[in-house]
Amino acid sequence: MSGIKTNSGEALDRLWKVGAKHSLYHKDGKFYMPLEYFPGAYFDPDGYLLFKTEAEYKSCKHLKIGERVNVIGHLSCVPGYRKMK
Numbered sequence: 001m002s003g004i005k006t007n008s009g010e011a012l013d014r015l016w017k018v019g020a021k022h023s024l025y026h027k028d029g030k031f032y033m034p035l036e037y038f039p040g041a042y043f044d045p046d047g048y049l050l051f052k053t054e055a056e057y058k059s060c061k062h063l064k065i066g067e068r069v070n071v072i073g074h075l076s077c078v079p080g081y082r083k084m085k
Contacts, residue, residue, distance in 0.1 A: 012043045016084050018050060029075030031068055044075045047083040 009023030020041035024032045029044035035057055041050045051057035057065075062078040064070040075081060 007045075009041065009043045012048065012084075013041060016048065018048055020050060026075075030071050032071070034065055034067075034069055042069075042071070042075055046085040047076060047081055049075055049078050049081045 007025060007027065009020075009025035012018075012025065013020050013023040018041050020039050022035050022037035022040040023043060024035065024041070025043040026032050027045060029042075032042050035042070035051065035054075038054050038057065039050055039052045040057060041048045051060070057063075060078070062072050064072065071078065076083065
């Protein structure tokens with residue numbers, strides 16, 4: 001993984017071949033900007049959570065969506081999270 005930026009959602013999306021149209025990263029897996037394009041994914045250093053549709057994203061009970069998105073608990077605790085490391 002030498003030379004690959006791992007603190008970027010877009011870089012991790014490419015590295016892990018997720019296929020998201022909108023990829024956002026947060027090192028603590030807690031706070032994100034809202035997703036605007038789908039499929040969309042939130043990434044942390046160890047994995048990601050993919051939302052195939054806007055409806056799936058907006059109905060996720062583990063997210064408080066406003067101007068920013070607060071993950072209740074931690075991203076890795078949300079059903080559907082995929083651990084990559």
